[in-house]
Amino acid sequence: MKKSKKLALLALTFTAWGLYKLFAVFQDMQTGCIQFQTHKTCSFENAENFQSLLDVELMFACAWAAGAVICWMVTVEAQRKER
Numbered sequence: 001m002k003k004s005k006k007l008a009l010l011a012l013t014f015t016a017w018g019l020y021k022l023f024a025v026f027q028d029m030q031t032g033c034i035q036f037q038t039h040k041t042c043s044f045e046n047a048e049n050f051q052s053l054l055d056v057e058l059m060f061a062c063a064w065a066a067g068a069v070i071c072w073m074v075t076v077e078a079q080r081k082e083r
Contacts, residue, residue, distance in 0.1 A: 002082065003078050003082070004075055004078040004079040004082055007071065007074055007075040007078050008075045010071055010075075011068060011071035011072045011074075011075050014064060014067050014068035014071045015068040015071075015072075017064050017068075018061065018064035018065035018067070018068045019065075021057075021060060021061035021064050021065075022061045022065065024057070024061070025054070025057050025058050025061050028054060028057065029054065032044065032050070034050065034053050034054060034057065036053060041053055
């Protein structure tokens with residue numbers, strides 16, 4: 001397997017995980033509850049804590065999405081060098 005194909009699979013994995021995390025953030029916004037490890041935090045219990053957890057979850061989701069973009073850029077560059 002060529003290096004560019006391995007990088008493309010890695011980029012695809014990052015993309016899928018990033019999209020899943022973004023979907024989870026939007027789902028949490030709609031339901032008003034976040035499952036964090038074994039504890040479920042809902043907005044009606046403690047709105048400030050819920051908003052903080054939502055911000056952290058959104059930050060991690062954006063980090064996964066940014067990682068996916070970087071992986072795709074590295075994959076394209078690897079394909080150019082193989083030619």
